[in-house]
Amino acid sequence: xxxxxxxxxxxxxxxxxxxxxxxxxxxxxxxxxxxxxxxxxxxxxxxxxxxxxxxxxxxxxxxxxxxxxxxxxxxxxxxxxxxxxxxxxxxxxxxxxxxxxxxxxxxxxxxxxxxxxxxxxxxxxxxxxxxxxxxxxxxxxxxxxxxxxxxxxxxxxxxxxxxxxxxxxxxxxxxxxxxxxxxxxxxxxxxxxxxxxxxxxxxxxxxxxxxxxxxxxxxxxxxxxxxxxxxxxxxxxxxx
Amino acid sequence: xxxxxxxxxxxxxxxxxxxxxxxxxxxxxxxxxxxxxxxxxxxxxxxxxxxxxxxxxxxxxxxxxxxxxxxxxxxxxxxxxxxxxxxxxxxxxxxxxxxxxxxxxxxxxxxxxxxxxxxxxxxxxxxxxxxxxxxxxxxxxxxxxxxxxxxxxxxxxxxxxxxxxxxxxxxxxxxxxxxxxxxxxxxxxxxxxxxxxxxxxxxxxxxxxxxxxxxxxxxxxxxxxxxxxxxxxxxxxxxxxxxxxxxxxxxxxxxxxxxxxxxxxxxxxxxxxxxxxxxxxxxxxxxxxxxxxxxxxxxxxxxxxxxxxxxxxxxxxxxxxxxxxxxxxxxxxxxxxxxxxxxxxxxxxxxxxxxxxxxxxxxxxxxxxxxxxxxxxxxxxxxxxxxxxxxxxxxxxxxxxxxxxxxxxxx
Numbered sequence: 212x213x214x215x216x217x218x219x220x221x222x223x224x225x226x227x228x229x230x231x232x233x234x235x236x237x238x239x240x241x242x243x244x245x246x247x248x249x250x251x252x253x254x255x256x257x258x259x260x261x262x263x264x265x266x267x268x269x270x271x272x273x274x275x276x277x278x279x280x281x282x283x284x285x286x287x288x289x290x291x292x293x294x295x296x297x298x299x300x301x302x303x304x305x306x307x308x309x310x311x312x313x314x315x316x317x318x319x320x321x322x323x324x325x326x327x328x329x330x331x332x333x334x335x336x337x338x339x340x341x342x343x344x345x346x347x348x349x350x351x352x353x354x355x356x357x358x359x360x361x362x363x364x365x366x367x368x369x370x371x372x373x374x375x376x377x378x379x380x381x382x383x384x385x386x387x388x389x390x391x392x393x394x395x396x397x398x399x400x401x402x403x404x405x406x407x408x409x410x411x412x413x414x415x416x417x418x419x420x421x422x423x424x425x426x427x428x429x430x431x432x433x434x435x436x437x438x439x440x441x442x443x444x445x446x447x448x449x450x451x
Numbered sequence: 452x453x454x455x456x457x458x459x460x461x462x463x464x465x466x467x468x469x470x471x472x473x474x475x476x477x478x479x480x481x482x483x484x485x486x487x488x489x490x491x492x493x494x495x496x497x498x499x500x501x502x503x504x505x506x507x508x509x510x511x512x513x514x515x516x517x518x519x520x521x522x523x524x525x526x527x528x529x530x531x532x533x534x535x536x537x538x539x540x541x542x543x544x545x546x547x548x549x550x551x552x553x554x555x556x557x558x559x560x561x562x563x564x565x566x567x568x569x570x571x572x573x574x575x576x577x578x579x580x581x582x583x584x585x586x587x588x589x590x591x592x593x594x595x596x597x598x599x600x601x602x603x604x605x606x607x608x609x610x611x612x613x614x615x616x617x618x619x620x621x622x623x624x625x626x627x628x629x630x631x632x633x634x635x636x637x638x639x640x641x642x643x644x645x646x647x648x649x650x651x652x653x654x655x656x657x658x659x660x661x662x663x664x665x666x667x668x669x670x671x672x673x674x675x676x677x678x679x680x681x682x683x684x685x686x687x688x689x690x691x692x693x694x695x696x697x698x699x700x701x702x703x704x705x706x707x708x709x710x711x712x713x714x715x716x717x718x719x720x721x722x723x724x725x726x727x728x729x730x731x732x733x734x735x736x737x738x739x740x741x742x743x744x745x746x747x748x749x750x751x752x753x754x755x756x757x758x759x760x761x762x763x764x765x766x767x768x769x770x771x772x773x774x775x776x777x778x779x780x781x782x783x784x785x786x787x788x789x790x791x792x793x794x795x796x797x798x799x800x801x802x803x804x805x806x807x808x809x810x811x812x813x814x815x816x817x818x819x820x821x822x823x824x825x826x827x828x829x830x831x832x833x834x835x836x837x838x839x840x841x842x843x844x845x846x847x848x849x850x851x852x853x854x855x856x857x858x859x860x861x862x
Contacts, residue, residue, distance in 0.1 A: 278775060278856040299779045305855075306777020313859070317772045321467045333456060334777035378776075 223290055225385050225417045226252035226275060231284035233270050244270040246440035247284070252386075252419060257412040259420045259428035262437035269390075271437060272421045276309055276388050277301045289385040306334050310379025314391035316371045318363040318378075325350060325359040328378045335382060349377040353407060369400030376407060387411065389420045393427055405430050461790035464762065465797070472794060475758040478751030479798025479838065483831045484806040485747050489740035491810055491821040497733035499820065504725045510554075510692055511587070512684040512699060513725070514540075515718045535678035536717070543702055544684060550698040555685040557584040560668060566612075566632045566661060568620045575616045577661040579668030580683075587685040593617075595628040595643030598664050602642075606666040610639040614647040615658035637671045639663065692721060751798065752838040759791050759846035770850050771858025784851040791843025792836050799835025803828055 233245040244267045252258050262268035273279035274286060277293055280301070286294045289308050293301065305311075310331075318327045329346035337345070350359050353373040363371050372392060379387050389408065393401040409430060412418055420431055428434050436443050465472045516536035541558035544550055560579040565572050578584065585597045598609045612620070612627060621627040624644035631638050648657035663672075686695035700712060700719055709715035720728075763770070770783060778786075803823075810821035 273856050276775070278859070279854075299781075302774060302777050302779045305775060311775050313772075315768075317768065317775075317859070319769060319772075321463055330773070331776045334773075334779070334782065 222254060224251040224253045224287075225256075225289055226250060226419070227285075227287040228274075229285040231271075231274060231281045231286060233267070233274065233279070234282045243440055245274070245281070248437075248440075248442055250435065250442060252417065254385075254417050255412075255415050256433065257408070257418045257420070257431045259422060259431035259434045260437060261422060261425070261428050261434055263423065266437045267440040268421060268423075268437045272388065272390055272419075275386075275419060276311060276390075277305050302334075306331055307382060308385045310376075310382065310384040310387045312372070312375050312379050312387065312389040312392045314394040316363070316368075316375045316395070318371055318374060320363050323360045323362050324355065324366070324374045324377075327363070327374055328381050330378060331382045345381055346377075349381040350374070352380060353377045367400065368396050369403045372396060372400065372404050373407065376404070376411075380411070385417060387416055387418045389418065391422055392420070393422070393424070401427070457785055457789050458793070460786055461793045464766075464790050465794055468762070471758060471761075472797075475754050475794055476798035476801060478754035479748070479795050479835050480751075480801040480805060482744065482748030482751040483799045483802025483835055484809065485744035486741055486834075487803060487806040487823055487827055487831050488809060488821065489744045490737055490827060491806070491823050493733055493737035493740055494822055494824075495820045496736065497730060498822070500729045500733065501726055504722055504729065510686040510689045510695075511589075511722055512686065512692070512696055513681055513720045514684060514699060514703065515681040515720070516540075516679070516716060536682060537679060540703060540706060541679070541682050543706060544682065544699060549702060550695070552687050552691040552694040552698055553684055554687045555583050555587040555683075557581055557587040557683040557685075558665060558679050559584075559681050559683060560665065560673075561680040562668070562672075564634045564661075564672070566610075566616065566620065566634050568630060568632045571620050573616055573619045575613070575659055575661050577663065577668075579663055579665045579672075581665055584662060584683070587683045590648065591646045593644045593646040594624040595641070597643050597662075603664040603666055606670040607664065608637060608639045608667060608671065609642045609664065610634075611643040611645060611662040612641055613645050613658045613660035613662075616661055617641070617644040635672050639667075696721065748834070748838060752795070752842045755791055755795050755798075755839055756842035756846060758794070759787060759843050760849070762790070763787065763846045763850045766850075767853065767858045770853055771855050774853070774855035775859060780851040783853075784847045787847030787850050788840055788843045791847065792839035795835045795839025795842065796832065799832050802835070803831055 228248050228250040231245055231248040231250075232243065235242045235244060246267075248267075248271060250271075260268060260271060270279070274281050275288075277288065277296075280296075281294055284294065285292065288304065291304065291308075293304055296304065318324075319330070325343065325346045328349050329342040332342040332345060347356070347359055350356055353376050355370060355373050355377065358366060358370060358374075363374065366374065372395075376387075376392075379389075387408075392408070393404055396404060405427065408418055408420065412432075418431075420427070422428050514536060536558075538558055541556050544553055545556040547553075557580050561576070562579060563574065563576045565574050567573075581603055582597060582600055584590075585592075592611075593614060595611075597611055598607070601607075602609050610632060612632075614624060617624045617627040620632065621630055621641075627641045627644050630641050632641060633639070645658070645660070645662070684695060684699050686692045696719060703717055703719075704710065704712070704715050707715040707717075712718065773783060807823055810823055813819060813821055
C-alpha cells in the first residue's frame, strides 16, 4: 500500500481523502452527497467536522469510518488504501484502526460494561484473559475502574459514553471517530466527555469529532466545515 | 470468536427474551414429543404383537377359510362358492395316515361375550373348540382341569377361563373352580383356569379369554348354524412345520377340488407369516403416525424462522454495532444460526422430556410399553438442531448482509 503524495512535508497523514465523491441513485435521480472532498488529518490532531444537516457531514463520517465506500476518489487510512476494499476487509480495518463513539452510545444493554468494552477484541480474536485485562485497563483510563460490572442501565449517560469511549480505545486504534458524542448528554456530562477527549488528545491520540455545536467544535485544534458536499473555509483542507 | 463465545451470545439472546423463546421452543417441543411418542407407540404395538404371536408356539399353523378371492382380475369373477372350513375338514386333517406330520388339530369358532358372576360383568373374547385345544396351543392350567371329550359330546355347560378373566370375576384362579358364570342367559360352570401366558395389554391379550366346548357353544350360545372360524394345526415339531403346511394345504385343496389356496378361499398361516404380516402393518403405522407428527415439527421450524426474523429486525442496531466494531459477515451469520439451532435444540430436549413423561404415564396406566430408545433420542436431537439451522439460514443471512450504516442509523 502506498500513500498518496502530499503537498506537505513530514509524516504520512492518518487520514488522506482526495477528490472523494459520494453519489446516491434512486428513482432515476442522482444525489451528490459529497462533491470532491479533499482532507488530511495528521497523527495527534484533534479535528472537528461541522456542518448543517444535509451538508454531507454524515456521509463524510461514514466514509472516514469505513462504514461506507466512496463512489469516486481516493481514501488512504493509516497508510492503507481503503477505497475499494471488500466488506470483510473493511470490517477488519474498522476493527483494527478505528475506535467509534456514537451519539446513542450503542452499548449492549444485557452485558456489563467490561463485556461491552471487550467486544472489539472478540472480533480481533484476542484470547479471553487478555481481553478482560485490556477491557479493565481501558475502563480505568476513562475513570470507570470500579464500574466494570455495572450494566449500561445502571450508569448515567455520561458514564455510558465513557464506557463507549473505553470501547473505542481498547483496540488502540489509529483514529478515534466520535459522531455527535455529546448529542444525548446534559451540560455536566458534556463537559465530562469533552474533558476526556481533551485528555486523550493530550496523550497523543488522533481524534475526529463530528458535531453541529460550535462550542463543542471549539475544543478541537482545527475545524473543518462541510457545506453542500464540499469542504468550505477549512484550515489545512481546500480544493486542489 | 470461539465456539463457546458464539454459544454464549446466543444463549444470552435467548434468555433475555425468555417468554418469547419459551413460546417458540414450544412448537419444536410438541413436534419432537409427537414424533417420538407416535414412533414409540407403533414400536410398542409391534413388539407386543410380535411377542404374542411368538407365544402361540413355533409349530402352530392357523387355517382360515371363507376368503372369496377374484380368480380373474379382468372380469372380476370370484371363486365359485368359497367353501367354509368345516368340522369335516378338521376331522380329515386329524387323520394320521393322510397327514403324518400333523400332531394335533383343534377346530375353532372365535367369538366374544359378556360373562357375569354376582354383580361382576367382564367382556371377553372366547374360543369354542375341542379338548385338543389345550395341547395344540401349548397352554397349561393354573387350577382345575380342561373340559373333556365327554363334556364335548354332551354339550355340557362348562367353561375354562383365562387368568385375566378369572381374577377379574373371582379374584383368584383357585377360587374360580366350581363357580357359576352366566353368558347370554346360560349358566356355565367354571371347571378350569388357564395359566397366564404373559398377559400384556392391548387387544391380543392371551389371558383375556374364555374357552368352551364347540358343541356347547353351537347348541346353547350361537344364533344358528355357524361355520368354523378356523382350525389350529399343530405340527409334530418345529422342523416338520413345512411338511405339515404342505399336507394341510394339499388335503384342503383336494377336498375343494381347487388347485390354489386362493381358488379354494383358504389361508394357511404360520406364526412366521403372521409376524411378517403384523410387522408390515406396524411399519406402515409407524410411518403414518411419524409422518403426521413430522408435520408439527415443520410447523415448529416455521415458528423458529419467524421468531428469528423478528429477532433480526429487532436487533438491527446491535447488528450494525457489531459490524462497525469489526464483525465479519460470517461471524454474524454464525451467531444467528447458532441462536436458531440452540432455540430448536432446547425445544427438542423439552420435547424428549415431555414424551418420556407421557410414555411413562401411559405405561403406568395401561401397561402398554412405549420404548423411547437411545437412537430415537439422538435422532430427535439431531433433527431439532437441523430444523433450527434450516430455519435460521434465511434470517441469519439477512442479518449478515446488512450494511453497517443502515443498521446503525435505524431507530
